[in-house]
Amino acid sequence: MRQVCEDFGAEMAEFNGETDHVHLLVRYPPKVALSNLVNSLKGVSARRLRQEFPTHIRKYLWGDHFWSPSYFAASCGGAPLSIIKEYIDQQKRPD
Template sequence: MYKSTGSQVKNEFNRSRHAAFLLHVHIVFVTKYRRKVFGELHINSARQYVSEVCTEFGAELKECDGEADHLHMLIEYPPTVQITKLVNSLKAVTSRRLRNEYLDLRAAYSKPVLWSRSYFAGSCGGAPLEVVKKYIQNQRG
């Protein structure tokens, strides 16, 4: 995939020593019991925590937004990352840090939980990334 920038052609592939890659995943987490517990502050904090976890995995958060009961993430990742490990880390870190930061989230559940056990992870290879980004950005409308 190449992007034309005027007279230059910019290579958008990522490269490692033995590979060229461009991998994106669309991940959705849903709150436990689909409770509507998120507000603007919660989502902004979640975005920061997700970005930090992605950096630890060598990945990059491209987009993150959500509504009161779910969170969408668009993540670019290297082929060395196992999606299940990334998801488990994202769920654990965001749940722990959000519940520690916001007492209202801690009070919403009787146990130390935030996310449902299930999640969605979809490859974005077929859809143009701008379409997926717009979809995530327009989640609130």
Template sequence: MQDISQFRRGRTTISKCFYHLVLTPKYRRDVFTSAMLNDLEPLIKETCEQMGGELIEFGCEDDHLHLMLVIPPSKSASNFVGKLKGKSAHFLRKHHWDAVKKKLWGEHFWSPSYCIITCGGAPLDIVRRYVENQTKPST
């Protein structure tokens, strides 16, 4: 198991940016099968790595995905999510469309919306107190 407590180091940054991402298929239909998920997890992991991020956890129910990701501060979260959704939709259309087309109509796989929440680190009240209690310059 990887040590997720480590900071990520870039050329000019040190960061620890964790996100919980929830993606739903169009109309929140129960389209996912075990075969789809077994194929989808390595694709999402590879896509994250290509963009300098990391897939920490992958979980799913039949009508939505839960991902815990590291997104580098140099990338916009919305662009990162857009790339994940685009590549995975293309892959699912190419390899699993016969199973999917019975549940969805039209050409779109993912709902246009998603939920993304920052996670990890200290509770917000501790961070707020830490910032409040910084030593102020004397002059």
């Protein structure tokens, strides 16, 4: 995920999640279309997970897909990053 962000000129500041979703705190330049970044993060991570854990991953698929086609993004401009990082850190880690 960090490498994908770097390829877009972005920085992944935090990563955490729960059993059915992940939380990412990403700083990205305004020229980057968020939908392109998210699609790349989902595509690359799904490919890597399928390669590394082909049998285990089957029970987590949405039909034939690892990720749901949707995503939620929110801007945190103005909020102290320490508060956002604390929120992400307090989430459960994916299994």
